[in-house]
Amino acid sequence: MTRPDSPPDSPTARPDPQRTVSLADVAQLAGVSPGTVSRALSKPEMISAATRQRVLVAAERLGYVANGAARALAMRKTNTVGALVPRFGGSSFPTLVQALETTLALRGYTLLLSAPDHARYQAEAPAILRALLERGIDALALLGADQPPAVFSLLAAHRLPFVLLWAEQSAHGPCVGFDEQAAAALVVDHLADLGHRRIGFIGGRTADNDRARRRFSGLLQAVARRGLTLVQEATLETEYGFREGFEAMQAVLWASQALPPTAMVCGNDYLAAGALSALDQAGVAVPARMSVASFNDNDFAAFLHPPLTTVRVPIRRIGELAGQHLLAQLQGEMAPQPEPLPLRLVVRGSTGPAGDAATARARRAGG
Amino acid sequence: MTRPDSPPDSPTARPDPQRTVSLADVAQLAGVSPGTVSRALSKPEMISAATRQRVLVAAERLGYVANGAARALAMRKTNTVGALVPRFGGSSFPTLVQALETTLALRGYTLLLSAPDHARYQAEAPAILRALLERGIDALALLGADQPPAVFSLLAAHRLPFVLLWAEQSAHGPCVGFDEQAAAALVVDHLADLGHRRIGFIGGRTADNDRARRRFSGLLQAVARRGLTLVQEATLETEYGFREGFEAMQAVLWASQALPPTAMVCGNDYLAAGALSALDQAGVAVPARMSVASFNDNDFAAFLHPPLTTVRVPIRRIGELAGQHLLAQLQGEMAPQPEPLPLRLVVRGSTGPAGDAATARARRAGG
DNA sequence: TTGTATGCGTTATCAC
DNA sequence: GTGATAACGCATACAA
Numbered sequence: 001m002t003r004p005d006s007p008p009d010s011p012t013a014r015p016d017p018q019r020t021v022s023l024a025d026v027a028q029l030a031g032v033s034p035g036t037v038s039r040a041l042s043k044p045e046m047i048s049a050a051t052r053q054r055v056l057v058a059a060e061r062l063g064y065v066a067n068g069a070a071r072a073l074a075m076r077k078t079n080t081v082g083a084l085v086p087r088f089g090g091s092s093f094p095t096l097v098q099a100l101e102t103t104l105a106l107r108g109y110t111l112l113l114s115a116p117d118h119a120r121y122q123a124e125a126p127a128i129l130r131a132l133l134e135r136g137i138d139a140l141a142l143l144g145a146d147q148p149p150a151v152f153s154l155l156a157a158h159r160l161p162f163v164l165l166w167a168e169q170s171a172h173g174p175c176v177g178f179d180e181q182a183a184a185a186l187v188v189d190h191l192a193d194l195g196h197r198r199i200g201f202i203g204g205r206t207a208d209n210d211r212a213r214r215r216f217s218g219l220l221q222a223v224a225r226r227g228l229t230l231v232q233e234a235t236l237e238t239e240y241g242f243r244e245g246f247e248a249m250q251a252v253l254w255a256s257q258a259l260p261p262t263a264m265v266c267g268n269d270y271l272a273a274g275a276l277s278a279l280d281q282a283g284v285a286v287p288a289r290m291s292v293a294s295f296n297d298n299d300f301a302a303f304l305h306p307p308l309t310t311v312r313v314p315i316r317r318i319g320e321l322a323g324q325h326l327l328a329q330l331q332g333e334m335a336p337q338p339e340p341l342p343l344r345l346v347v348r349g350s351t352g353p354a355g356d357a358a359t360a361r362a363r364r365a366g367g
Numbered sequence: 368m369t370r371p372d373s374p375p376d377s378p379t380a381r382p383d384p385q386r387t388v389s390l391a392d393v394a395q396l397a398g399v400s401p402g403t404v405s406r407a408l409s410k411p412e413m414i415s416a417a418t419r420q421r422v423l424v425a426a427e428r429l430g431y432v433a434n435g436a437a438r439a440l441a442m443r444k445t446n447t448v449g450a451l452v453p454r455f456g457g458s459s460f461p462t463l464v465q466a467l468e469t470t471l472a473l474r475g476y477t478l479l480l481s482a483p484d485h486a487r488y489q490a491e492a493p494a495i496l497r498a499l500l501e502r503g504i505d506a507l508a509l510l511g512a513d514q515p516p517a518v519f520s521l522l523a524a525h526r527l528p529f530v531l532l533w534a535e536q537s538a539h540g541p542c543v544g545f546d547e548q549a550a551a552a553l554v555v556d557h558l559a560d561l562g563h564r565r566i567g568f569i570g571g572r573t574a575d576n577d578r579a580r581r582r583f584s585g586l587l588q589a590v591a592r593r594g595l596t597l598v599q600e601a602t603l604e605t606e607y608g609f610r611e612g613f614e615a616m617q618a619v620l621w622a623s624q625a626l627p628p629t630a631m632v633c634g635n636d637y638l639a640a641g642a643l644s645a646l647d648q649a650g651v652a653v654p655a656r657m658s659v660a661s662f663n664d665n666d667f668a669a670f671l672h673p674p675l676t677t678v679r680v681p682i683r684r685i686g687e688l689a690g691q692h693l694l695a696q697l698q699g700e701m702a703p704q705p706e707p708l709p710l711r712l713v714v715r716g717s718t719g720p721a722g723d724a725a726t727a728r729a730r731r732a733g734g
Numbered sequence: 735t736t737g738t739a740t741g742c743g744t745t746a747t748c749a750c
Numbered sequence: 751g752t753g754a755t756a757a758c759g760c761a762t763a764c765a766a
Binding site for chain 1 (some may be wrong): 430433437440445446454458460461469475479480482484499503525610613641644645648666671672
């Protein structure tokens with residue numbers, strides 16, 4: 001210790017107002033050694049009740065707050081988990097991140113958030129990941145299985161536990177997600193059962209993310225299986241967003257006016273809400289003249305009116321499970337068994353292409 | 368150095384596969400001292416081009432990544448900024464946080480996110496803040512001026528630069544926000560100009576957050592100033608959210624059926640979207656039979672249909688400015704002058720209580 | 735149970 | 751320009 005001791009009986013007992021109070025300060029005030037303070041704080045059971053009490057009081061009096069950097073340096077762990085999630089304003093990622101953060105916080109971990117936009121991440125993923133690694137994280141959650149090539153090798157090189165959020169079956173590492181194809185099948189089967197034959201789709205950009213890709217491919221499969229027609233002029237990709245859904249639906253109405261689809265499927269509820277607004281503005285009655293169905297990422301589509309049939313997708317649960325998965329890895333436990341996440345079709349005011357009578361018939365027939 | 372040197376000519380040149388590569392390793396490979404490596408990496412201009420090159424190559428070969436904890440310990444700064452933001456799934460906070468993160472990331476800072484729910488934060492704010500302090504942050508952004516009492520004293524005790532997001536004029540510290548009262552006035556004046564006399568309000572909980580409180584009080588003032596009537600049965604508080612807006616609007620329709628308001632103001636666009644859905648479901652034509660106006664927190668209400676008149680509120684800008692403010696504090700510069708954030712009224716399909724003719728007259732008259 | 739001593743990986747202050 | 755060396759604040763193995 002180089003810092004000169006200040007008179008222990010000085011009025012305020014704060015030696016140097018500039019310096020932040022450290023273990024040594026607490027030790028001095030409590031009249032014990034620094035090691036004892038360290039143990040009293042983090043391994044109370046190793047210390048006698050009496051001294052522990054003295055230490056606690058001293059720490060309290062001084063307003064001691066541990067220095068995480070020093071601790072991290074000594075313990076070689078930061079109690080911090082990184083989250084690498086693209087730009088999420090106006091998406092459903094916040095819900096996911098929130099759930100992840102909550103799960104981690106309950107176990108004493110903090111979340112370090114990095115939210116580059118898509119373009120920047122594609123361009124400089126290694127640098128972004130590296131910044132996270134430098135800052136010090138014990139584990140990492142990444143959104144989607146679609147990662148730039150360098151990412152996985154960096155993770156491997158640093159032996160960093162990680163999990164892919166909202167992804168299925170990646171060869172690259174553990175994933176937490178759900179069966180997008182099944183979700184798409186639920187929607188399409190429902191529409192087919194109602195008697196719809198020609199449907200359209202407004203979805204996210206398949207080039208950008210594997211979620212949109214899987215959702216779309218699931219749709220294609222189900223459409224083929226049920227012998228439906230996916231109307232080309234009524235099928236397009238866009239960014240996720242309310243405005244985007246609105247404009248996409250306008251475009252669809254215009255492009256397919258010769259022979260429009262009787263039902264539209266939207267890739268998420270922002271798109272669906274926008275699409276409904278566009279239909280309303282265009283005077284297209286829903287669901288009488290056109291049905292709309294959607295994937296309910298945001299707990300959101302379930303309350304739209306005109307009513308929308310949705311597949312309720314467990315976003316929050318992904319965050320929780322991912323957190324648990326990471327925590328398990330960090331504790332050296334086995335990862336929890338990959339329970340399949342439940343999907344639920346919420347049917348609201350659906351109608352077949354020929355109106356309610358046909359719909360009732362279809363319901364009796366199809367299930 | 369206690370670790371035994373491995374033969375420098377070993378095939379893979381990786382001494383100990385378990386250990387993470389450090390400055391010393393790079394130094395050894397480059398044949399220079401650790402100090403030189405440190406400088407070559409962080410203060411390149413202090414090093415000759417030749418050795419710098421050698422160091423860079425060595426670092427690259429070894430996949431060196433700096434240890435932030437050690438750096439933080441030595442430099443007494445973490446290059447990390449904390450954000451303490453309550454539950455933000457389904458709110459407009461993500462937009463704000465995203466903007467903050469982007470602003471900080473561009474200047475080399477990372478964001479440590481803590482997102483407790485409101486109840487937990489009220490109950491254990493000191494513990495939550497303390498966790499952030501322990502983890503090591505150079506500055507902190509907090510949402511709202513409403514903070515539990517212990518928070519500001521903790522911040523002061525640790526001399527931590529901070530800023531209050533989406534808040535005005537708090538005596539406790541610097542704020543970045545906009546004039547909620549003016550925003551409310553824009554909406555109310557617009558409705559009054561159209562000839563509305565009786566309006567209702569669905570807003571956030573004023574007990575929980577000062578934003579809702581200010582928004583509501585601004586509304587009250589403007590209503591009084593224009594001599595309007597705020598219909599009691601059509602005025603209520605709720606959580607922010609789509610579902611909440613839907614249910615609140617249903618409640619309003621029921622409670623005020625004797626003499627309903629001719630216009631509803633909603634506290635944010637989630638509430639407004641929900642309210643529109645409820646009106647649609649109830650068969651209330653908008654805006655013919657009832658006008659709806661809202662504060663557009665999410666870039667969202669501007670695309671709803673039936674159309675909604677909104678005050679466009681600069682959430683993103685708050686995040687950016689807060690980031691700049693913190694960065695300025697961290698660099699010891701003066702904080703940027705508190706430029707007033709712009710508010711804009713976006714008029715869409717508004718109608719007066721007696722229909723379009725009256726509206727046209729009112730527009731000519733009122734402005 | 736408690737004190738002592740050392741290392742964690744960097745940066746910074748000196749000399750050279 | 752570059753190399754030694756001393757902090758930075760904490761945890762922990764080892765002694766007592």
